[in-house]
Amino acid sequence: MKIYVPGDSGALALGADRVAAAVEIEATRKGIRADLVRNGSRGLYWLEPMMEMETEEGRVAYGSVSPRDVAPIFDLGKSHPRFLGRAEEIPYLKNQQRLTFSRSGITVPLSIEDYIANEGFSGLVNALKMTGAAIVSAVTESGLRGRGGAAFPTGIKWKTVLEAESDLKYVVCNADEGDSGTFSDRMVMENDPFMLMEGMIIAGLATGASYGYIYVRSEYPHACSTLLEAAEILEKAGYLGESVLDSDKSFHIEVRRAAGSYVCGEETAMLESMEGRRGIVRAKPPLPAISGLFGKPTVINNVISFSAVPFILANGAEAYRNYGTGRSRGTLPIQLAGNVKHGGLIERAFGVTLNELIYEYGGGTASGRPVRAVQVGGPLGAYIPESLFDTQLDYEAFIKIGGTLGHGGIVVFDDSVDMMEQARYAMEFCAIESCGKCTPCRIGSVRGMEVIDGIASGSQQIGLLRDLCDTMLNGSLCAMGGMTPYPVLSALNHFPEDFAERRKK
Amino acid sequence: MAHDLEGMVSHILEEMHALQGAMLPILHAIQDSIGYVPEEAVPLVAKGLNVSRAEVHGVLTFYRHFRRTPPGKHVLQICCAESCQAMGANRLAEHAKKALGCDFHELSRDGLFSLEPVYCLGQCATSPAVMIDGEVHARMNPEKLDRLLEGTES
Incomplete structure (x- = not known):
C-alpha cells in the first residue's frame, strides 16, 4: 500500500518528518x-x-495529521475524524484551475518518470520542432505577462532577446x-523543479541562449538543494547539456545562491549580484534584454513565468489564453497568507475577487476576529480595506485602485492591526533594504519613519508624509523606493483614523 | 587557525575562481565551511579574484546573509515580515530576545544561539515561522519556541 507524506518544507515545518x-513504525508493527x-x-x-493513502477509490487524504494520529488512522481508516475523502475532491482544491501547479503534491518532485507521466517535457518536445520565432509567438499569443510583479508581456521580452545579435545570450530565472x-x-522549486527547468530550456530554444542561471534565495535551503539535485538529474538524463534530447541545441543550468538582500529581486540589482558585486540597481536603459548579464542579451523571468511556459507549448497558446479576463490572461497562483484560517496556494484564472479568496x-x-485589511503584492503592495474586496484579481483593476x-x-x-505601525514598517523595510543608489529611496525611507514617528507624537505632518511619498513615487530609480509609498498611502487613505497621536506607553 | 584559513580559502579559490561572477559563490563556500567570513579572508579573496580589498569588503557587508563574526553553535532566525507580523511575530521576537538574553544580530547569554531577523521564509500560510539551523518551524508561539530551544540546547 502506498502512503504519501509530503517532503515540502511547509509540511516539514509542521512536523511531516515525524x-x-x-507511518513506518506503525506499518512495521502491524506487519503491513x-x-x-x-x-x-x-x-x-x-x-x-x-x-494520503492509495485505495481503490484513489488517493484519500487525512489532514493536519500528527504522529499520534497515525496508528488510529491505520485502525479506523475512513471513520477517523481526520479523513477528508479523495484528495482531488477537497473543495479548496477542486475549485481551482491548476495549469501550472497541476503536478504539485501528486508527484515525487525529483522523479523524472512521475514528471513525464504527468505531461512533463511535452512542451519541450514540441518546442524542439519549432523555430525560435515560432516559440516566441506562441508565448506572445498566450498573453503571458511577467508573474514576478511587473506584468510585462513575456513574449515581447523574449522577442527582444531573440532579435539581439550576440554570440552569447543568457536565461536567468529570478x-x-x-x-x-x-x-x-518556493513551491515550484521544491515540488516541481523540472517544470521550471523545462520552461528555462524552452526560453533558451526560443531566444538562442544556451546558458541558464537560477538565482535562488539563501532563505530557502530546501529549494536550493532540490534545484541542485534536479539540474544534475536532467543532465544525466540528457535534457541538459551539450545536446538537449539529442538535438543540435545545447543548454546548461547553474544554480546560484543569493545572500539575503531584498533589492536583489530587482532585475538589474540581481545581475550586479550575479556578476559578483553589491546589489546596486542599474539605470535603464540599456534593457537587460539587450545588455544584461555580463553585458549580454538576457531573458530574465520569474519562476512562475518560466513555469507557465511548458503548459503553453504543450497545449497551445489558445488553451492558456482562454483563461483570464481583460488583458490579464491565464491563471495566477495566489498565495493566501497571514491571519487567515485556511492559508495556502490557490491557482485560479484572473478575475476571481478578493472576497471569494478571503x-x-x-x-x-x-484569530476569528473581523478582517480589517489585506496587503496584496508583498511589502510594496497596497493595503486594501473591506470596501474594495469586490475587486477582481486583474493587473489593470489593481492599478485602478x-x-x-x-x-x-x-x-x-x-x-x-495598527495601520500607522504598518505604514512605518513599510518605510523601515525600505530603509533596511534600500541599495542606496538613489536619494528618494535611501533618505526618503528614513525621513518617512521620522515623519510617522512625529505624527505618533502629535505633530501635524500628514501633508509632509504625502509630499515625501510623492517624491519617492516619482523620483526613485526602481520599484523599491518607487512603490514603498503604496502601502503607506493606502494605509493613509483607507485608514486615516489610525494616523493620530499615540499615548505614551 | 590562520594557516588553516589560508589553506581553506586557497582551496576554494582554486575550485571556483574560474566561475563567471565567482565572488558570491566563494563567500558562500567560506561561510558554509566555518560559519562566517573572517576579516583575514578578505585580502585572500581579493588577491584570488584580482579585485581590491574594498570590493570584497563592500560585497561582504552589503549582504545580510554573510556573517563577519563566528555564530553561536545554533542559529535561530525569526521571520519578521508582514505575514508573520499579522500572526504575532513581533511578540514572538520579543519573547526570543528575553529568553536568550540578547538582541537581534547578537549571541545569546550562554553563547549557544545567534539570534537573527529574517524577512520571509516562505511559510506565510502557516505564520509565524522560525528557522533553526536550516530547519523550518511554522505556527510558532512563545511556548512552542521555548520547547524548541530546549530541544536544541546541547
Missing part, C-alpha cells in the same frame, strides 16, 4: 507492507501535514522570492 517516521512516498505538497497548507506572503516560487477559500481570519497584484500574495490582517 509523521513519516510514525507500506510503501512510504515523499510527494510534494498540494499547497493546502492549512491541512498539512496531509497524509528566484529571489522575497515578498512576504508569497511562496509559490472568505470562500480562506474562511476569514485565523492604487495597488499592484505583484507576485499574487495576499496577507490578511484582523482588526487588531
Whole structure:
C-alpha cells in the first residue's frame, strides 16, 4: 500500500518528518507492507501535514495529521475524524484551475518518470520542432505577462532577446522570492523543479541562449538543494547539456545562491549580484534584454513565468489564453497568507475577487476576529480595506485602485492591526533594504519613519508624509523606493483614523 | 587557525575562481565551511579574484546573509515580515530576545544561539515561522519556541 507524506518544507515545518517516521513504525508493527512516498505538497497548507493513502477509490487524504494520529488512522481508516475523502475532491482544491501547479503534491518532485507521466517535457518536445520565432509567438499569443510583479508581456521580452545579435545570450530565472506572503516560487522549486527547468530550456530554444542561471534565495535551503539535485538529474538524463534530447541545441543550468538582500529581486540589482558585486540597481536603459548579464542579451523571468511556459507549448497558446479576463490572461497562483484560517496556494484564472479568496477559500481570519485589511503584492503592495474586496484579481483593476497584484500574495490582517505601525514598517523595510543608489529611496525611507514617528507624537505632518511619498513615487530609480509609498498611502487613505497621536506607553 | 584559513580559502579559490561572477559563490563556500567570513579572508579573496580589498569588503557587508563574526553553535532566525507580523511575530521576537538574553544580530547569554531577523521564509500560510539551523518551524508561539530551544540546547 502506498502512503504519501509530503517532503515540502511547509509540511516539514509542521512536523511531516515525524509523521513519516510514525507511518513506518506503525506499518512495521502491524506487519503491513507500506510503501512510504515523499510527494510534494498540494499547497493546502492549512491541512498539512496531509497524509494520503492509495485505495481503490484513489488517493484519500487525512489532514493536519500528527504522529499520534497515525496508528488510529491505520485502525479506523475512513471513520477517523481526520479523513477528508479523495484528495482531488477537497473543495479548496477542486475549485481551482491548476495549469501550472497541476503536478504539485501528486508527484515525487525529483522523479523524472512521475514528471513525464504527468505531461512533463511535452512542451519541450514540441518546442524542439519549432523555430525560435515560432516559440516566441506562441508565448506572445498566450498573453503571458511577467508573474514576478511587473506584468510585462513575456513574449515581447523574449522577442527582444531573440532579435539581439550576440554570440552569447543568457536565461536567468529570478528566484529571489522575497515578498512576504508569497511562496509559490518556493513551491515550484521544491515540488516541481523540472517544470521550471523545462520552461528555462524552452526560453533558451526560443531566444538562442544556451546558458541558464537560477538565482535562488539563501532563505530557502530546501529549494536550493532540490534545484541542485534536479539540474544534475536532467543532465544525466540528457535534457541538459551539450545536446538537449539529442538535438543540435545545447543548454546548461547553474544554480546560484543569493545572500539575503531584498533589492536583489530587482532585475538589474540581481545581475550586479550575479556578476559578483553589491546589489546596486542599474539605470535603464540599456534593457537587460539587450545588455544584461555580463553585458549580454538576457531573458530574465520569474519562476512562475518560466513555469507557465511548458503548459503553453504543450497545449497551445489558445488553451492558456482562454483563461483570464481583460488583458490579464491565464491563471495566477495566489498565495493566501497571514491571519487567515485556511492559508495556502490557490491557482485560479484572473478575475476571481478578493472576497471569494478571503472568505470562500480562506474562511476569514485565523484569530476569528473581523478582517480589517489585506496587503496584496508583498511589502510594496497596497493595503486594501473591506470596501474594495469586490475587486477582481486583474493587473489593470489593481492599478485602478492604487495597488499592484505583484507576485499574487495576499496577507490578511484582523482588526487588531495598527495601520500607522504598518505604514512605518513599510518605510523601515525600505530603509533596511534600500541599495542606496538613489536619494528618494535611501533618505526618503528614513525621513518617512521620522515623519510617522512625529505624527505618533502629535505633530501635524500628514501633508509632509504625502509630499515625501510623492517624491519617492516619482523620483526613485526602481520599484523599491518607487512603490514603498503604496502601502503607506493606502494605509493613509483607507485608514486615516489610525494616523493620530499615540499615548505614551 | 590562520594557516588553516589560508589553506581553506586557497582551496576554494582554486575550485571556483574560474566561475563567471565567482565572488558570491566563494563567500558562500567560506561561510558554509566555518560559519562566517573572517576579516583575514578578505585580502585572500581579493588577491584570488584580482579585485581590491574594498570590493570584497563592500560585497561582504552589503549582504545580510554573510556573517563577519563566528555564530553561536545554533542559529535561530525569526521571520519578521508582514505575514508573520499579522500572526504575532513581533511578540514572538520579543519573547526570543528575553529568553536568550540578547538582541537581534547578537549571541545569546550562554553563547549557544545567534539570534537573527529574517524577512520571509516562505511559510506565510502557516505564520509565524522560525528557522533553526536550516530547519523550518511554522505556527510558532512563545511556548512552542521555548520547547524548541530546549530541544536544541546541547
